[in-house]
Amino acid sequence: MPYNLEWTKAILQTAQELKSPVILGVSEGAGKYMTGYKTIVGMVNGMMEELNITVPVALHLDHGSYEGCLKCIEAGFSSVMFDGSHYPIAENVEKTSELVKSCHEKGMSIEAEVGAIGGEEDGVVGMGECADPNECKAIADLGVDFLAAGIGNIHGKYPANWPGLSFETLAAVKEKVGELPLVLHGGTGIPADQIKKAISLGVSKINVNTECQIAFAEATRKYIEEGKDLQGKGFDPRKLLAPGTEAIKATVKEKMELFGSVGKAE
Numbered sequence: 001m002p003y004n005l006e007w008t009k010a011i012l013q014t015a016q017e018l019k020s021p022v023i024l025g026v027s028e029g030a031g032k033y034m035t036g037y038k039t040i041v042g043m044v045n046g047m048m049e050e051l052n053i054t055v056p057v058a059l060h061l062d063h064g065s066y067e068g069c070l071k072c073i074e075a076g077f078s079s080v081m082f083d084g085s086h087y088p089i090a091e092n093v094e095k096t097s098e099l100v101k102s103c104h105e106k107g108m109s110i111e112a113e114v115g116a117i118g119g120e121e122d123g124v125v126g127m128g129e130c131a132d133p134n135e136c137k138a139i140a141d142l143g144v145d146f147l148a149a150g151i152g153n154i155h156g157k158y159p160a161n162w163p164g165l166s167f168e169t170l171a172a173v174k175e176k177v178g179e180l181p182l183v184l185h186g187g188t189g190i191p192a193d194q195i196k197k198a199i200s201l202g203v204s205k206i207n208v209n210t211e212c213q214i215a216f217a218e219a220t221r222k223y224i225e226e227g228k229d230l231q232g233k234g235f236d237p238r239k240l241l242a243p244g245t246e247a248i249k250a251t252v253k254e255k256m257e258l259f260g261s262v263g264k265a266e
């Protein structure tokens with residue numbers, strides 16, 4: 001999530017250092033926070049040039065509305081996710097199909113969603129659902145580049161009684177959609193063995209956000225609780241935000257190692 005300069009820098013530098021491709025996922029809420037999608041496009045493009053980032057980087061809208069996708073296509077993103085999972089399947093198919101056309105005309109990739117992913121994201125609350133494999137096939141056939149299918153995953157922190165991912169659903173979806181890359185949302189809090197199994201069954205994009213937020217907040221709190229902002233010029237935002245930035249780097253590194261993307265851009 002490129003919420004601000006520090007997050008973006010931390011993610012890009014880590015990806016470059018580890019020779020890993022990376023997707024910068026932006027929610028509509030984060031886009032608003034950043035004053036608009038054009039601000040993000042400008043920041044990311046400028047930073048990639050100034051930092052000599054050579055690994056593949058996608059700038060991707062996460063859980064976009066139809067209108068949000070159109071705005072990002074216009075603003076210069078390289079990828080969007082259209083989340084039509086809350087529409088009846090026929091409407092999801094229709095809207096996804098239109099956006100596939102718009103994206104591919106611009107050489108962009110598009111992710112679609114079937115079966116709402118539980119938890120809360122930007123005020124949208126869903127219950128952990130499992131996607132219908134036949135609906136997945138209907139959306140896959142529209143020519144989307146990747147597909148997010150609910151397999152019991154949820155956004156945010158997982159409850160203690162969470163039953164785990166439904167590998168049965170994942171396998172059934174995979175069977176229907178063939179080689180189409182699948183996306184696992186809500187990557188924070190899924191045990192490593194389940195992540196690895198999901199990857200082995202066709203998941204090739206994993207969204208992680210909450211874990212970076214927690215790491216950033218913890219490091220920043222520690223800095224302030226230790227009174228470091230009161231020492232010298234410790235109140236300088238460049239110093240104040242440095243521990244959080246380092247914490248994001250460490251989290252991103254850990255995830256790239258777990259997901260197996262390290263060295264893939266060499």
Ligand SMILES: [Zn+2]
Binds near residue numbers: 062117155185186207
């Ligand atoms: Zn998501």
